[in-house]
Amino acid sequence: MPTNKETSLLYVRIIKKTEKDFVIPYISIDKELWYLLPEDSRDLQFHPKLSSKKPIQNCISAIKNLNGYRTIAIRIDNDIILEYFDEEGNVCFNQLPLEEYVPSVGSQPGSSVQLELEDRIKRLECQLQSDFSKEEIKLHNIEKKFILDNFEKKQHDPIKWLRHFEDECNRFQITRNSLKIQALRFFVSGSSKDWYETNLTKIGLNAPWDLWKTSFCNVFVDKGWSIVREAFSFRYLGGSLIDYALSKVKLCLEAESKCTELSLINQVVFGLPSEAQEELDREDITNLDVMYAELRKLEDLFSRKRKEKPLSPKLLNKQNFSQSIKKNEPLKKIEPQQCPICESQGFPNRFHLPADCRFKNWRGERPKSNGPSHSTNLTDVEILNVDLGKQDLN
Incomplete structure (x- = not known):
């Protein structure tokens, strides 16, 4: 004191x-x-x-x-x-x-x-040390906490994937360029991993993040017409109409991010079957939500048509099949019958339609031997096939 x-x-x-x-x-x-x-x-x-x-x-x-x-x-x-x-x-x-x-x-x-x-300098140094330690902890757990798949060129749109990566960095307050670049290495594999390791040598860890972004887009963004062809040629082949419409809209936006809503509606409707197009009123469909609602109403109609589809005609006699359809009767099971042509040629117990018989165009009697001196219209290959078929039956 x-x-x-x-x-x-x-x-x-x-x-x-x-x-x-x-x-x-x-x-x-x-x-x-x-x-x-x-x-x-x-x-x-x-x-x-x-x-x-x-x-x-x-x-x-x-x-x-x-x-x-x-x-x-x-x-x-x-x-x-x-x-x-x-x-x-x-x-x-x-x-x-x-x-x-x-x-x-x-x-x-x-x-x-x-x-x-x-x-102030002393306090700033303490704050920086604290910030570095916090960011190192974030970087240590980043692979587990990021909601992000590893980048695959064939499965991901590069621009959307990179935007998703930046959103995740902002969510975990990773703002320093070097930390973003370090975080990127957890989510690259294959050719993208080779690109990352090359850029570490060429550009460096302390380079601006925008420089890495530009390099990523130059290498992986598809600048050809394949994505456009895929989007415009995508058509409804079966399944849910809503699922088709969502997939079509996604492909069109990937091909043309500034595509108008009216163009998206036209592209979706153009890929539908003609009977589905006739059910849609062009003047009533003013936006995508209305279109989805109209397609949802058509789901039941298309599902009923799929359930009412008849069995394959290959399993039925053509005449019985057409008559059953006209009379709206249940299809009758066709009993197997012996082929009369095969039976006449000495091959009984063969069950198939006469139209499918291999002997339907034969003329004359069945050959009694397969010797080369026997006069017949059959070729050597056909004679051999006949005898082999007979042996199988016996």
Whole structure:
């Protein structure tokens, strides 16, 4: 606790921040060793005993410019001792010892804003270290927390995928270019991984993010006409009409991002079957939502048509099939019958239609031997096939 005349004064630095706000960054008892006040206790309103002193009031009136300052001396009385000293004479505030600060060699103690500048630098360094540690933690867990698939050129639109990646970076407050570039390596594979490793050597980790974006788009964005052909040739072949419409709209927007809503409607309807197009009124469909609603009404109609589709005619006799359709009768099961042509040629128990019989165009009797001297209209290959078929039956 100061007792002699040399240490009976308390030196206070006052800085004007706004028209009505003043702060006390540090105090001293000898103008050589300064004591830094906590960041949240520097406002003058937290020091009512100092504010009540006449020298402090005069000092406030004397400072005219923003960031202007004065160093004023206050005689240490009982109020000051209770507020800024403990029982052992240590300089403190709210009974907490203050951090000591010694100005650098060659500077005039208390003659400039050097203390404040160095204090700011120190606080910025601490803040940067804290930010780096937080970002490193984010980067460590980024692969698990990002809602993003690995980039595959054949499966993803490069521009949309890259925009999704940037949205995820913003969601986790990853703003530094180097951290974005480091985060990108978790979501590339195959050829895109080769591109990433090449860019690390060519462009560098500290390059602007826009430079990496430009390189990514130049390499992976399809500038040909394949995406346009796919979008315009996509047609309804079966299944849900709504699913078809959603897929068609997606493809058209990927091919032409500025496509109007009317063009999208026309493209969707153009890809529908003619019977579905006739059910849609062009004047009533003014937007995509209306079109989806109309297509949903047609879903039941198309599903009923699919259920009522008859069995394949290959399994039925053509005459019975046509008669059953005309009479709206259930289809009759056709009993298998022996082929009369095969039976006449000596091959009984063969069940197929006469129109499909291999002997339907034969003339003459069945060959009795397959010898080369026998006169017949059959070729050697046909004779061999006949005998092999007969052996199978036997």
